[in-house]
Amino acid sequence: MLRHGRLWRLLLQFLVCVTCASSVSADDAAIHASARSPEPVGAQHEAVGVKDLLSTEESGRVFVFQGNFWVNLHHFPRHESRQRMLGLPRELSLSILRPDEQTTWQAALDAYGDLARRSFVLDETLVQVDNTLTMLSGPTVSTTAIDPKFVVALNRAAPIYRRHRWSQDHRENQQWIATHAD
Secondary structure, three states: OOOHHHHHHHHHHHHHHHHHHHHOOHHHHHHHOOOEOOOOOOOOOEOOOHHHHHHHHHHOOOOOOOOOHHHHHHHHHHHHHHHHHHOOOOOOOHHHOOHHHHHHHHHHHHHOOOHHHOOOOOOHHHHHHHHHHHOOOOOOOOOOOOOHHHHHHHHHHHHHHHHHHHHHHHHHHHHHHHHHOO
16 A cells, blocks of 8 residues: 555646646647656656647546656655655655765755645645646756756756666556556
């Protein structure tokens, strides 16, 4: 059974896809049509593009599920920062990180400190960040639609997340999607 925090993240990723599907425009399709996702080795797949999201109306599907690296990364330090704020155990133990990784990871949690207090569903900033990240799949985040503080935190934390957590999260996402998608 998934832990409460992980279940929340999956639900929120689901909501992000729904929100994004209803708010994107066809003009953005060309930007994202050829993007590739930074998946674990051997797990490459096309990013969910606007065309895919808009086709939900034509196919009768209501939702598009995806396991996006950047959305997962964004949710993870926010969750870990919230756990730290509440004095609860974190899922990524600092003891498994090298000293330089510990410093970088702590800086990412610090950058996400304010976001840890906000609602993924009700906060405009978090919704905007999620919607933007949903459409990204390159090796780094490069956008002006997100506060530069979070762009820097995500780009610096990405190698740590890839090395220590992404494979597990990606596998869990794919299992959830396989179980709940049409």
